[in-house]
Amino acid sequence: MANAHEIAHDDHHDQPPSGIKRWLFATNHKDIGTMYLVFSLTMFFVGGAMAMVIRAELFQPGLQLVDPVLFNQMTTNHALVMIFGAVMPAFVGLANWMVPLQIGAPDMALPRMNNFSFWLLPFAFTILLSTFFVPGGAIAGGWTMYPPLVLQSGDSFPMLIFAVHLMGVSSIMGAINVIVTIMNMRTPGMTLLKMPIFCWTWLITAYLLIAVMPVLAGAVTMLLMDHFFKTSFFNAAGGGDPLMFEHVFWFFGHPEVYIMILPAFGIVSEIIPTFARKPLFGATSMIYATASIGFLSFIVWGHHMFADGMPMAAQLFFMMSTMLIAVPTGVKVFNWTATLWRGSLSFEPPMLFALGFLFMFTIGGFSGVMLAIVPADFQYNNSYFVVAHFHYVLVPGAVFAIMGAVYYWIPKWTGNMYNMTLAKTHFWLSTIFVNVLFFPQHFLGLAGMPRRVPDYAVQFSDWNMVSSIGGFGFGLVQILFAIAVIQCIRGGKKASATVWDGARPVGLEWRIPSPAPYHSFTTPPVLEPAEVRRS
Amino acid sequence: MNGNLSPNTSNGYNLPMGVTDISHEIYDLHMLVFWICVGIAVVVFGAMIYSLLKFRRSQGAIADTSMVHSTKVEIIWTVIPVIILVFMAVPAAETILKMEDTRNSELSIRVTGYQWKWQYQYLNDAEGIDYFSTLAEDSNFARQLHSGIDPKTVPNYLLSVDKPLVVPSGTKVRLLLTSMDVIHAWWIPDFGAKRDAIPGFINELWFKVTPGKEGLYRGQCAALCGRDHGFMPIVVDVRTPDDFKKWVLEQKAALNPPALPAAAPAAAPEPVKTAQLN
Numbered sequence: 001m002a003n004a005h006e007i008a009h010d011d012h013h014d015q016p017p018s019g020i021k022r023w024l025f026a027t028n029h030k031d032i033g034t035m036y037l038v039f040s041l042t043m044f045f046v047g048g049a050m051a052m053v054i055r056a057e058l059f060q061p062g063l064q065l066v067d068p069v070l071f072n073q074m075t076t077n078h079a080l081v082m083i084f085g086a087v088m089p090a091f092v093g094l095a096n097w098m099v100p101l102q103i104g105a106p107d108m109a110l111p112r113m114n115n116f117s118f119w120l121l122p123f124a125f126t127i128l129l130s131t132f133f134v135p136g137g138a139i140a141g142g143w144t145m146y147p148p149l150v151l152q153s154g155d156s157f158p159m160l161i162f163a164v165h166l167m168g169v170s171s172i173m174g175a176i177n178v179i180v181t182i183m184n185m186r187t188p189g190m191t192l193l194k195m196p197i198f199c200w201t202w203l204i205t206a207y208l209l210i211a212v213m214p215v216l217a218g219a220v221t222m223l224l225m226d227h228f229f230k231t232s233f234f235n236a237a238g239g240g241d242p243l244m245f246e247h248v249f250w251f252f253g254h255p256e257v258y259i260m261i262l263p264a265f266g267i268v269s270e271i272i273p274t275f276a277r278k279p280l281f282g283a284t285s286m287i288y289a290t291a292s293i294g295f296l297s298f299i300v301w302g303h304h305m306f307a308d309g310m311p312m313a314a315q316l317f318f319m320m321s322t323m324l325i326a327v328p329t330g331v332k333v334f335n336w337t338a339t340l341w342r343g344s345l346s347f348e349p350p351m352l353f354a355l356g357f358l359f360m361f362t363i364g365g366f367s368g369v370m371l372a373i374v375p376a377d378f379q380y381n382n383s384y385f386v387v388a389h390f391h392y393v394l395v396p397g398a399v400f401a402i403m404g405a406v407y408y409w410i411p412k413w414t415g416n417m418y419n420m421t422l423a424k425t426h427f428w429l430s431t432i433f434v435n436v437l438f439f440p441q442h443f444l445g446l447a448g449m450p451r452r453v454p455d456y457a458v459q460f461s462d463w464n465m466v467s468s469i470g471g472f473g474f475g476l477v478q479i480l481f482a483i484a485v486i487q488c489i490r491g492g493k494k495a496s497a498t499v500w501d502g503a504r505p506v507g508l509e510w511r512i513p514s515p516a517p518y519h520s521f522t523t524p525p526v527l528e529p530a531e532v533r534r535s
Numbered sequence: 536m537n538g539n540l541s542p543n544t545s546n547g548y549n550l551p552m553g554v555t556d557i558s559h560e561i562y563d564l565h566m567l568v569f570w571i572c573v574g575i576a577v578v579v580f581g582a583m584i585y586s587l588l589k590f591r592r593s594q595g596a597i598a599d600t601s602m603v604h605s606t607k608v609e610i611i612w613t614v615i616p617v618i619i620l621v622f623m624a625v626p627a628a629e630t631i632l633k634m635e636d637t638r639n640s641e642l643s644i645r646v647t648g649y650q651w652k653w654q655y656q657y658l659n660d661a662e663g664i665d666y667f668s669t670l671a672e673d674s675n676f677a678r679q680l681h682s683g684i685d686p687k688t689v690p691n692y693l694l695s696v697d698k699p700l701v702v703p704s705g706t707k708v709r710l711l712l713t714s715m716d717v718i719h720a721w722w723i724p725d726f727g728a729k730r731d732a733i734p735g736f737i738n739e740l741w742f743k744v745t746p747g748k749e750g751l752y753r754g755q756c757a758a759l760c761g762r763d764h765g766f767m768p769i770v771v772d773v774r775t776p777d778d779f780k781k782w783v784l785e786q787k788a789a790l791n792p793p794a795l796p797a798a799a800p801a802a803a804p805e806p807v808k809t810a811q812l813n
Binding site: 061062063064066067068069072140141142146148149152236237240241242243276277278279280281282283284285307308309312315316319320323324326327330331333334335337338340341342343344345346355358359362363366369370373374375376378379381382383442443446447448450452453454455456457458459463504 | 545546547548549550551557560561564565568569572575576579580582583586587590591592593596597598599600602603604605608609612613616617620623624627628630631632634635677678679680681682684685686687691692693694712716717718720722724727728729730731733734735736738739754755756757758759760761762763764765766
């Protein structure tokens with residue numbers, strides 16, 4: 001009797017709770033996923049505004065707009081906001097939405113922790129961004145937080161450390177949730193190797209997060225101790241070692257790079273087969289390649305530090321291990337290309353973004369191989385060449401993949417199709433401007449312009465002006481993305497359950513209606529062979 | 536001090552060839568890897584673009600859904616990159632060996648980074664020569680916020696200093712780099728030479744400018760070091776060995792006027808660890 005009552009009670013819950021409580025006390029993976037994505041988009045515009053200040057100051061030589069201190073605050077916070085506020089939460093948001101739908105689970109395994117891990121983020125970033133208003137100004141020593149420079153910060157220093165701790169706690173909880181969900185809540189019959197590739201890349205990413213976020217927490221805690229408790233972890237005058245921070249930081253920092261790209265690999269591996277109407281080529285080797293990249297990411301951190309003065313044996317080791325990463329990454333690019341081969345391609349917005357990713361991420365991969373060559377790295381290190389490299393893998397790489405994922409799955413989330421013309425315009429303008437923005441930075445770096453400078457010698461003027469024009473263009477065009485998303489939430493042509501009817505969407509997420517009901521897969525679905533991405 | 540119009544031998548969009556054997560080797564390595572990447576790009580992007588043109592649904596292409604994997608092809612495209620990488624790694628390793636060999640240097644100079652200037656202390660035969668090198672005054676006026684001075688009117692804007700580092704050509708010069716505050720990095724692109732200056736450490740770096748390439752060479756601090764990171768350039772004045780000797784004698788004569796005591800160092804250096812090289 002009590003049982004029957006409970007079932008009836010459950011039925012009433014098919015509608016989401018109304019008002020602010022729905023969001024504050026959210027435990028539904030779809031609501032939390034939405035909050036993550038909205039937060040990420042907000043931070044994308046905040047970090048983007050900082051980038052606009054940077055590019056405006058660099059538009060021509062001489063200081064016109066901002067003091068060098070404010071400039072350094074902009075570069076530092078642009079990086080922190082984009083990495084921890086835009087890219088990482090976007091991936092967690094996508095995992096929240098899509099992992100349960102892809103594995104046929106009713107929700108994430110740990111819904112209350114899910115709520116906590118999201119709600120830490122607005123506080124972390126409120127603290128971080130409020131440092132612009134404290135004595136001494138915002139943090140300006142670079143997102144890498146190298147001592148002794150970072151120890152010269154004013155009141156923003158402990159706030160930075162606290163904010164980083166909160167972000168770390170949030171990421172670790174998000175990662176635990178993904179792992180527990182994937183390990184325990186797959187629908188019967190879905191073995192690990194039958195699991196969709198987006199879930200696979202996220203599973204590996206989650207392990208990377210759990211492994212390295214505590215390392216970052218340890219590093220910043222040692223900074224805190226050095227600053228307030230007169231320890232000497234990194235203080236040479238007290239017998240400490242400033243280089244040790246760099247080692248510890250990059251032991252976190254390099255896997256972090258892959259944390260920001262592996263889920264993107266997963267997204268592209270979902271989108272390309274759909275619009276090529278063909279199974280993903282070498283799906284199993286894609287999983288092994290992802291796992292290899294995850295492993296190798298732990299043994300390459302020294303390549304960030306070649307110019308720091310490193311024993312020769314270490315230089316050789318880190319050069320070889322770094323070059324080795326090109327092999328599994330190459331396998332991925334070749335497999336995507338083979339998926340296109342003899343396919344039946346159509347070019348809807350998600351496919352455009354995935355193809356943009358494929359081309360431009362590969363360009364970033366080439367400059368990555370160049371950077372691995374130690375003697376040449378002495379010239380590239382800390383120059384604009386490095387800036388060009390990591391922006392190629394992060395913007396037309398990770399960010400394009402995230403936007404592709406939104407265009408791919410948003411009809412499933414909202415039940416509405418978006419304005420295709422607007423989305424395609426957004427893609428083409430973004431692609432043009434992102435190249436105008438970042439390609440000339442290769443030239444600037446090779447010609448000798450250091451990074452993180454507010455002003456430069458006059459022979460760097462032309463390419464900086466080109467780059468700034470690209471930057472303003474890219475920044476403005478992103479407003480189209482916001483418009484497309486908002487329009488899609490408000491209404492539009494109704495999407496079918498499979499959304500991409502003419503294409504070949506594969507997976508459990510296409511079985512449920514669009515928009516996805518508030519509670520989905522309350523009983524585990526039976527997996528049909530056609531719903532597995534492999535044959 | 537404003538001899539060269541361009542700050543280095545770069546053409547504005549590629550690495551400078553430079554004026555040392557090492558910088559030439561780096562340039563060659565850079566170009567080797569660049570052309571290998573271009574070659575791979577032609578093949579990979581070629582295959583992608585061919586697919587995008589040939590296998591369009593709008594052209595009536597039908598997907599070959601049986602094409603799911605091929606162990607043979609996958610082994611081939613794993614092995615070929617490994618071979619290419621080894622091909623690149625071998626010459627790179629040879630150059631690393633040369634760059635790290637700081638033995639038999641003929642002149643050593645201790646380079647100390649400060650926020651935001653460089654100190655040069657000569658050792659060996661030039662012992663006692665010790666001075667600071669800071670951004671030249673005309674650049675310093677022009678670079679202030681709202682200075683109203685057009686940087687284009689300032690010769691070698693941001694790349695000239697009051698007193699450059701003077702070194703002889705054809706001589707193996709070894710720099711011992713450290714810092715008194717935060718981490719800096721000493722970089723002259725034309726020498727293919729960059730190394731961090733870290734408090735508590737001594738890093739080594741060497742270069743040997745090809746005889747006949749005397750002149751002024753310019754670079755900048757390459758590690759974010761605070762407010763004026765962009766404003767602590769490095770200028771090296773390379774002279775013939777004879778001119779360098781003359782310069783050393785002049786400096787020493789100026790240093791020891793009979794009545795004045797030798798300049799005492801301003802502050803005791805911090806305890807310095809032995810370099811972790813070798």
